[in-house]
Amino acid sequence: MSASFRRFLITRILxxxxxxxxxxxxxFVIMRILPGDPxxxxxxxxxxxxxANAIRERLGLNRPLIVQYVDFVADMVTFNFGNALTQGxxxxxxxxxxxxxxxxELAIPxxxxxACFGILxxxxxxKYRKRFLDYGLRLFSIxxxxxxxxxxxxxxxxxxxxxxxxxxxxxxxxxxxxxTFQSPTNFYILDAILTRNWPALQSAILHLxxxxxxxxxxxxxxxxxxxxxxxIEMLQADFIxxxxxxxxxxxxxIFKHALRTPSSPS
Numbered sequence: 001m002s003a004s005f006r007r008f009l010i011t012r013i014l015x016x017x018x019x020x021x022x023x024x025x026x027x028f029v030i031m032r033i034l035p036g037d038p039x040x041x042x043x044x045x046x047x048x049x050x051x052a053n054a055i056r057e058r059l060g061l062n063r064p065l066i067v068q069y070v071d072f073v074a075d076m077v078t079f080n081f082g083n084a085l086t087q088g089x090x091x092x093x094x095x096x097x098x099x100x101x102x103x104x105e106l107a108i109p110x111x112x113x114x115a116c117f118g119i120l121x122x123x124x125x126x127k128y129r130k131r132f133l134d135y136g137l138r139l140f141s142i143x144x145x146x147x148x149x150x151x152x153x154x155x156x157x158x159x160x161x162x163x164x165x166x167x168x169x170x171x172x173x174x175x176x177x178x179x180t181f182q183s184p185t186n187f188y189i190l191d192a193i194l195t196r197n198w199p200a201l202q203s204a205i206l207h208l209x210x211x212x213x214x215x216x217x218x219x220x221x222x223x224x225x226x227x228x229x230x231x232i233e234m235l236q237a238d239f240i241x242x243x244x245x246x247x248x249x250x251x252x253x254i255f256k257h258a259l260r261t262p263s264s265p266s
Contacts, residue, residue: 021073028072032065101186102172106211113216118223125224126231137224145221153214160210167210174203 039052039061056062059082060071075082081092125137144152161169168174172188173181181200183191189208192201234240 024073024076025069028069032068098186101188105172105187105189105208106215109208109212110215110219113212114219114223117216118220119227121220121224122227122229123231125228126235129232134228138228141221141224143221144217145219147218149215149218152218153211156210156214168207169210172204172207173200174207177203 037052039055040047053062060068074080079093081096084090084092084095121137121141125134128134157169160166177200181188181192181197182195185191188204189201192198192204
C-alpha cells in the first residue's frame, strides 16, 4: 500500500466521525421540530394527560433539549437505542438483531450482482463506444435507475410470481418449513447450510432471488455509466496508444497498468 493511498484511507476514516455526528444531530433536530406528540400517536388518544406526562418523565422528554441531545449522542455511541413504544416496549436492539440479518442477506447478493453486471456492462459499452450496443446499454442504465424500485418489484411480482409462477412473492421461507426450521442467527441461508437443511436452503434462496435481482438491477445503472466513463478515459490514455502501436492488446495493457498504479509514487 502506497503512502498516498494510506493517507487517503486514514483521512476518509477520520472524516466519518464528524459526518456521523452531523447525521445524529440532524436526526435529533428533525425529531424534535416535527409536529405531533409521539406519545399520543403511539399509545392512542385515550391516554390521559397524567399517563402521558409519566411516560415523558420516564423517557426524559421533559428535560432541556441540550441534556436530551447529550443523552441521545451517548446512547447512539453505546448502541443503546432504547425501547419501542409499541409491542410491549421491546428493546429496539432486539428488533434490529431480528431484522438486520434479513437486510444483509438481501443487500450482499444485490451488491454482488450490481458490481458484476454494472462493471461488465460499462466495460462493454466503452469497448463498443458510439455503437448500437453502447447506446442500448446507456439507455438501459438510465431506464433501470430512473424507475422506482418498488414499482419494478411489483412488475416482477406480477410477471414472475403470478403470471409465470417461478418465484415466491413474499416472505423469506416457505411457511411450512418455518415451523420446524431453527435459525439462531436469523441468517436463514447460513443457518440452513450449517444445519444441512437443504429444503430450507432451497426455499430461502428461491425467496431471495427476485428481490435481490430487483435491487441489484436498479443499482447497476450508475455502475454502468461510471465504468463506461472511466474505461473510455483509460482507453484514450497515452500508454494505451503506445501499446496499440506496438501491437499489444488493450486488456493486457489496462491490467498491467492497474497492477502498477497502487505502488507508484504519489
